[in-house]
Amino acid sequence: MSQRLFEVGKVGCFVDSYGPGVEKRRGETVSTITVKLRVQPFDAKLATALDAGVGEDCNIRATVFSLNTADPKPNFTRHDFKLALARQNLSIFASPDTEDARVMLLQAKISGTYVRTQKDVSALALVMKATFGPVGRDELELIHSLHRSQAFITFEESEPLFELEEDDEGEEPPVGAVVDGRVPMFDDPRDTPAPSKAKPATERAHRKLHSHQGKKKAAGTRKGARA
Secondary structure, X not given: XXXXXXXXXXXXXXXXXXXXXXXXXXXXXXXXXXXXXXXXXXXXHHHHHHHHHHOXXXXXXXXXXXXXXXXXXXXXXXXXXXXXXXOEEEEXXXXXXXXXXXXXXXXXXXXXXXEEEEOOEEEEEEEEEEEEOXXXXXXXXXXXXXXXXXXXXXXXXXXXOOXXXXXXXXXXXXXXXXXXXXXXXXXXXXXXXXXXXOOXXXXXXXXXXXXXXXXHHHHHHHHHHHO
């Protein structure tokens, strides 16, 4: 049975931020993009569709919403979930009524999933990260155009790629990774550590040995002169 992040199509997702990253595949480093997606409002119906797509072990519906009223449970601000989910293909549509997808993003890893409340907003939000790549210019331009706007996405399980080496979700982004879509055009020299002025240990040892031998030679010369 295939896995889908949602067992429904064309889920409205806001693209809150995006930034570059890396992924290891068969010992090689591949450039990727990580997009932060937010589903809001996130209700009991969408939670049920999420549980149905991911599998029986996913209990977002029961954890976040009351079983009797389908209202959010009181007295919580955030619930984190680690989904046992296969990589997904994301078909992006301009609207819920659009038949043709604008683009399909392949082999997206879904991570960093949580449900949270928001001050002065009654609706809950489901937040997650989707990491995929490598991507071409068309995909990058589309992601940039969607930044801080809403897209409608259908999720489907990807074909397995055995060359993928999964990294931990908590891994820190590499130097130069950015948030909120602000991608630097050039490397900031402040991010590069200054070269060390310390001499190599072998060079220091050689100089010390040479200096010690010079002192012994000078002492022998003075003794010969007194004799």
